[in-house]
Amino acid sequence: MMEKRLRLVFIGSCISVDAVLPDLTEDHYRVYVGRFLSERTTSNILMECYRHGILVSEYIKAHDYCNGFVAVIDYRLTNMVDLIAAADFIALHHFITILMEGYGMRIKGIHALTSSKAIETLLKIVKKMFGPKVSNRIHVHMNIESLYEHLPKKILPSDLGGDQESLEFISGQWNEILGTKENINYMKEMSKAVSNEAYRLKEKLNGVDLGLSGTFRSLNVD
Known part of the structure; x- marks a missing residue:
């Protein structure tokens, strides 16, 4: 199952490509770049x-040390209206929750590259998922030059006018790492790390499982 999922990710690279860049920022943040290649x-x-x-987050948790992440999403080649229509925002919210609460990911900034006004609609939805603190760190760039005010060219891929290898090349390196037998075995082992429902208390508090069942039996107020 894990091998099949990895192959699906690689096939999707003809539509989109992404990678965590090899060099840290000066304040020790990793930079993630995602780029949509089709309208x-x-x-x-x-x-x-x-x-x-x-998959990438799990690998980084096991092998990397950084203060957090800066995300750059390049929407310049895609149709933002189609992307918004295709998006499952419930799934996106779950994904963000897993990253921030499950993996404890600290986000220094999110940078969107697009000249489409439809980005405003997307941001109205996404900002509610991140909350006010991270929402204030979301930036939209109408041109690539304004991105350089936040991230230096020396750590960016050539696709973004940087000095590093192309995003496709870096992504290929990541795919090789994630596809190694060692990492696949690690991911299989980690997939077994789930809650044991046999130990969950059967009694519920007012029909809603708040994780406090059995803690308070009654409350008398004089």
């Missing part, structure tokens, strides 16, 4: 992007 975006492709993000 048309489907819900299946977006879901594979989420799954790929989980």
Whole structure:
């Protein structure tokens, strides 16, 4: 199953390509770059992007040390209206929750590259998922030059006018790492790390499982 999922991620690279860049920023943040290569975006492709993000996050948790992440999403080649229509925002919200609460990911900034006004609609939805603190760190760039005010060219891929290898090349290196037997075995082992429902208390508090069942039996107020 893990091998099949990895192959699906790689096939999706003809529609989109992404990678965590090899060099840290001066304040020790990793830079993630995702780029859509086609005007048309489907819900299946977006879901594979989420799954790929989980695979990368799991690997980084095990092997990397950084203060957090800066994300750059390049929408310049895609139709933003089609992307919004294809997006499953419930799945996106779950993905963001897993990254921030499950993996404890600290986000220094999110940078969107697009000249489409439809980005405003997307941001109205996404900002509610991140909350006010991270929402204030979301930036939209109408041109590539304004991105350099936040990230230096020396750590960016050539696709973004930087000095590093192309995003496709760096992504290929990541795919090789994620596809190694060692990492696949690690991911299989980690997939077994789930809650044991046999130990969950059967009694519920007012029909809603708040994780406090059995803690308070009654409360008398004089």
